[in-house]
Amino acid sequence: MPTYPPEPWHLAGQMYLSLWLVPRRELPPLPDGVRPVTLAGRALMGAAWVRYENDSVLHYNEVLAAVLVRDGLRPRVTITDIWVDSPPSKAGGRELWGIPKELAAFDISGDISRGKGLQATARTEDATLATASFHSRTRLPGRWPVSYRITQQLGGHLKTSPVRSRSAASLAKASWHFPPDSALRLPAHGQPLLSLTLHDFRLTFGNPARAAPTPER
Template sequence: MPYPQAPWVLQGYAIQTLHLVNIDQVRPLIPLELEIISVWPGKTLASVYLSHYGSGSVLEYNELIVVPALVNYQRKIGGWVSHIYVDNADSVAGGREIWGLPKELAKFTWEHGKYVTVHQENRKLCSLRYDRQNLAWKQWLSASAFSAKGADLLIFPAEFESVLGLIGSKLEIPAESPFSKIGLGQPWLTVRCEQMSLRVDAPKLVGQMGI
């Protein structure tokens, strides 16, 4: 299946929620080689990221990424992606074969400026109701994420430039959702990204798992 090689440059908009979750609750989702970073006693930082990549992107698609924890490996810090969904089969193939990400297909419905919901066949994965942003500023940021391809532990950087705004939101995750047991609850912070340009680079090998 054809897909572009890394880096992928993607343009569009996104909404990201941040949550404090129990470390003991998310530990089963994280490889034992990765140390979960505590940002509060017994808590780590989790995230839900919903995005639309449109015109100007190497591939056009929607995406849902669930990061249950902030982790550390040999002084390298990043998020661990436990669940990731897109609506483009080429993105699934590229995500799995380049980055080792567990991408699956899902259906996205945006009511722009108000609401987004994600389904996988007849199962609802999540929905997010959000407000329009008022105060906004342009920002450049970079971050890293870990993934695994076979026994190889990988890390890859992403950097983006966007107009950011803090907004209110309400996240709903049904009990039948594969990531309902993370215990995300309601976000303590939600960021809306407009006019976003995102670059995701190829992964680098940092270690081996199960050794």
Template sequence: MTQARDGWLASEDGPEYPPEPWYLGGDFAGSAFLVPPDRLPAGTRDAIPARHELVTVGGRALVGVTFVHYGTSGVLSYEELLVAAVVRRGARLHVSIPSIWVDSPESRAGGRALWSIPKGLGDFTRRERPNGIVSTSLSVDGSPVASLDAEPRRVGSRALNVPLTTAQRLDGRSVIATNVILGRIGGARTRWTFAPDGPLGGLAGLRPLANFSIADAAVIFGNRVRRGGAVS
């Protein structure tokens, strides 16, 4: 961690965490899937606030799954696996995150308290191979959840600004957070493995619709936030 703990916030049942917004730096590798309704991760619809609905294509939900390596340039340094479903409120597109794991208790506490993101803790392994492939895996309580071999390809030379708004509901609290990702975006060659009996088992065997990578990303999370009745 690069930020001193002065000004950090206390959680009810966990460690202190940085106040919003969070400035993070890292690398992303992931894929988009079209997921049948009966194969969505548990709790997907529970994570979506009122007046929002899943975006579907041919009756299937559009879902992104991404491993993120946040380095030491931000307020926190940690590994993450997140699942994000595209939702809409009228013509506005947001994402809702029903499943997410990190290896940082501080990130878990802050994500839940600040933005109603249901972060859990997990164990990650990450290895950068000489051939450019990055292998990352997640297990929870000793059981495998997912792994990814990713080779970034055609990464752009210019950093692009990607707006990202999360729409979340957790423990009766709804939060809309406007966030920004600035990074060099490219494609990727990926190979996913999802444990069939794990929390993402419904994704096992699905072919990605598209693969992506974001290199040297700068993330501002919680740049503008609306909570409670204003978003319900």
């Protein structure tokens, strides 16, 4: 069994994100107890490529799809599909947070942070999951803090985990392709509503480590 770090995971790298509005009836299954946030029968769904590098607790590549949901009135994000190229990341994601990680092979080239467009492909042994290209447009000033919570199904219950991040950001032009037989269930049609690149992000995923109780004297 691969070993993995305890939570929280401190991660850093580059993220390439696109968002779509998709019909609610076409969404993949969500955990019991959460509902999609909808507008006129459409839900916000995203897909992202992530490269965890620099001083990340683990170094690996990732492609994922996620849905904006609510637990009661509380906004949350649920990851519906995700592949990584790190067995420790797969094991840790599943066992710590209920994130349904699978393994895939990645072919990623380019670096938007250095003025080069990103080209990315992810494949399983059976088929291609997705291909995408990103080209940076307008760099936004400053570094942007973002905090949210991921809710997944773990052990028959909802598991909610905090995510805290900060990054530089750029508006981007992106093109995605999902083969008809892709296991990545993102019912997106046409160009994304919005695409962003998050440069040199720093991210903390999971609950802070609990201090050991002080022995009684």
